[in-house]
Amino acid sequence: MSFQPVVLGGGVSGWRFLQRTLDKQAEAFAKSAPMVRDETHFREKIIAVKSVDDLVGDRRLMTVLLGAFGLSGDINNRFFIRKVLEEGVDLPGALANRLADKRYFAMAEAIGFSGGVAPTSRAPDFADKIITAYRAQSFEAAVGAQNPDMRFALALKRDLTSLAAKPGSDNAKWYTLMGTPPLRKVFDTAFGLPSSFAALDLDRQLSVYQERAQSMFGDSKLSQFADPEKIEELTTRFLVRAQLTAVQTDTSPAAFALQMLQNMPRVQRPLPR
Template sequence: MITSTLVSYRLAASDLDTTLQRVSEQSIVSREVEYYLENIGDVKSIDDFLGDSRLFSFAMKAHGLEDMNYAKAFMRKVLEEGIDSDDSFANSLTDNRYADFAKTFDFKSFDAATTSFTKTQQGTVDKYVRQTLEEQAGADNEGVRLALYFERKAEGIDTFYEILADPALAQVVRTTLGLPDAVATIDIDKQVEMISDRLDLETFRDPDALSELLNRFAALWDVNRGLDQASNSLIGLFGGTGQVGISQDLLLQISQLRR
């Protein structure tokens, strides 16, 4: 029996703490969490961090960067330059996941003490469990994953340009507003104008308004695609198992950093 996106999303979101607890108790998740918490405190340098592929992969997945596990030279540059300078490597990238990663694992500022903070320990575990929940939801119904992802990111959205820079966020907004996917090909300023005429950014900071928006998205997702298609994986939105697809510019930068 196929469950609608709206029902599935409401079930997952209605008691999110309980849903996350169930995910954390899954054997494969609990094993990875246990290994991470037991070993991350022993990491005292970027070399230590990149040298333990299991720890590094856990942290990357927690930040939605799992598809970039292979790009260690790229991530080394992210970590070595940190985030203090406006023109640091992480801050120069349009995808703010890299700056978030560098902020969490701020070896540049804190050196050997970096992994002693809550954000690198339990904070990273919490992100890992949430990412796992969203991925598992997407395996059954990509619309549910999109809704959960948007819910997680919503409070930090300050401009419509941030939405359009993220294919998954943009898909939620277009679906909710009844805009065709072809809109993504027009001038970005015109897209912002089109969306801002129909949507207020304050909606994302009002829990009730956000819930109403995501309920509408979930209902329209099934209407637009049909229940038989609602669980199809949209590889272009999440880049496989990660958050966002890798751009050609980013791939070029990675190739230049390989060692």
């Protein structure tokens, strides 16, 4: 049986507890039997992969590979994943280059099937890199099963730090963020943006993100989030807004009763004589 992470509630208090216990919990999770079996299989079999069919035909290999990029939900979309991997990333028209979700590009680039070039899965450190990412993503998914907001917060530190530190224009980084669903979820929530915001023209979205970043953090650049203190501030804003939204949209009987009690007029009791 896999180790189940302990998550004590949501919001900032829940996040602080998770941070205090993160290293020990992640270590215990990585040592659980299912994780060890998946990782052992990946290490043993990935070196023999010579074609996309070899890879896609092995469900356990695909479990680790897709899991490493947060794409576990595509485990049964074999035709789609095969096409993403076969076309690679070298040609502008390749599927991975055309998809809005940049995680597919990252996976196709990492595995390296393109134009007959040997896949990078044969590189000595390939398995280590994929397994490290798989451990992190799997642990975050287990945390997310108990509290989705905590999963987003965990992924934020890793993914945003990496994106902010990448070379290239700041606008390009913002566009990459827009195409990375977990990061976008955090920013949209922290910035108080509605779900309809994603339907706007990309250039308009960019302007809004930059305006909100300037207003809240004093800087419109995404590269500012290379600073751990800025990421922690963003995380806090995200968790507070997410918890507030959850309370406002809670339609459970308990929440309804509480709302009724809060809205009841106060009874003016006569002063004792």
